[in-house]
Amino acid sequence: MNETFEPQIVAYCCNYCAYAAADLAGSMRLSYPSNVKVIQVPCTGRVDILYLLRAIEDGADGIYVAG
């Protein structure tokens, strides 16, 4: 791993809190790193182990679940 390595992060965000917060941050013109890919879910209860595995399988280096 070299020093320029930037992990690709998939973020599963709850529609009612984390995603709303991300939305608000957008309205406020705040930026976040482009290597974080936000995926809106109706609730983090919807997140399944397969969502995590498939993300890793398709190249994500890390995942966070925010809700």
Next chain:
Amino acid sequence: MIVADRKSLDEIQEMIKDYKKILLVGCKGCVTVCNVGGMKEVQVLSSILKIARKKEGRELQVEERTIERQCDFEYVEQLRADCDRFDAILSMACGVGPQFLAEAFPSQKIYPALDTKFFGGAVQHGIWEERCAGCGTCVIHFYDSLCPIARCAKSLQHGPCGGSANGKCEISEDVDCIWDIIVRKKMEQERLEDLRTYRAFKDWRSARDGGPRKSIREELVQ
């Protein structure tokens, strides 16, 4: 139901290490109910195997199928059209499944992904316990439907051994002494005398002692 556990990832990887394209087959029977070999578990294992192979710098193609039951040739036949496209088949059924697949597709290589454990049921979510030993001649009516063959470590049929203490079996604090439970129930129902009845030896020929078993229903045989 038949209860099974998934084999370790290391063991499964070792079995399929030489193959590039495998068919992963689940079963909608018992192993779906005990959350170890149904459609969901097939998807999870498939993903895990692909990630693990990717870490080795090699590719693994996995096709996922889950059939109604692997212990019926009618359902196993559904795989026939595709099975030759794969280097091997990995079965997520109980021990019966891989054997039926091996009989149906003799030229294919078949591997089991599960360790088949026992006949039992879920005592709470995520915990299964053995209840039946499949001995072929059920005697639980003598013991208020509590089976000492399956649930006593020594399969004693005439009362507890000296290893019974405080309701537990000497093999483990986690194992109830079934004879303690049987005797207590008989006492509560004031039927302890039942246990004084002399009974003939149990015929173990109907159990595994008599070799592989077969059940024939004449009315169903064509």
